[in-house]
Amino acid sequence: MQCEMCGSEKAELYKTKVEGVVLNLCKDCSSFGEVVAPVSKNEAKAKRAEKPAAEELEPEKEVIYLIDSDYASKIRSARERKGLKQEELAKRLALKESLLHSFESGRHEPSISIAKKLESFLGISLVRQEEVEIKQGKKQGQREELTLGDVIKVRKK
Numbered sequence: 228m229q230c231e232m233c234g235s236e237k238a239e240l241y242k243t244k245v246e247g248v249v250l251n252l253c254k255d256c257s258s259f260g261e262v263v264a265p266v267s268k269n270e271a272k273a274k275r276a277e278k279p280a281a282e283e284l285e286p287e288k289e290v291i292y293l294i295d296s297d298y299a300s301k302i303r304s305a306r307e308r309k310g311l312k313q314e315e316l317a318k319r320l321a322l323k324e325s326l327l328h329s330f331e332s333g334r335h336e337p338s339i340s341i342a343k344k345l346e347s348f349l350g351i352s353l354v355r356q357e358e359v360e361i362k363q364g365k366k367q368g369q370r371e372e373l374t375l376g377d378v379i380k381v382r383k384k
C-alpha cells in the first residue's frame with residue numbers, strides 16, 4: 228500500500244485526518260495529523276482503483292454500436308410472433324426480401340440503421356451501445372512504431 232503523502236510503499240497505513248481531510252498515511256507521515264484508524268488492505272486497493280493517479284492521462288472514449296450476436300433468431304422469432312412472412316416484413320420496412328432472409332439465416336449482419344428499423348418495428352433490441360476507452364498505452368505503442376523515415380519527416384517540419 229502506498230502512503231498518500233510521501234508515496235512510499237508500506238505494509239501498514241493509518242487513516243489520518245490532516246487539516247480536515249482523511250488520508251491513508253504511513254507511520255511517519257501520520258504524525259502530521261490525527262490518526263483515525265488503521266487501513267485495511269482491501270480498502271486501500273479499492274480507493275486506488277476508483278481514483279487513478281494524477282499523472283495518468285484522461286482516457287479517450289469512443290462510442291461503438293454492436294449488433295446482438297443473436298440477431299438472426301431474434302428477428303425471425305419477432306417476425307413470426309407478428310404473424311408476418313419474410314416477404315411481408317421486408318415490404319413494410321422497404322427492405323429486399325433476400326436481405327431480410329440473409330439476416331434471419333445469420334449470414335449477414337444488418338447495418339445499424341436497418342437494425343434500428345427492425346428494433347422499432349418488431350419491438351426487439353438488436354443494437355447495443357458501448358463506450359470503449361482508447362488505452363493510452365496502445366497509443367504510445369503506436370508512436371514507438373514510427374519508422375526512421377517518419378521521424379526524419381517529423382523533424383523536417
Ligand SMILES: [Zn+2]
Binds near residue numbers: 231232233234255256
Ligand atoms: Zn508517508
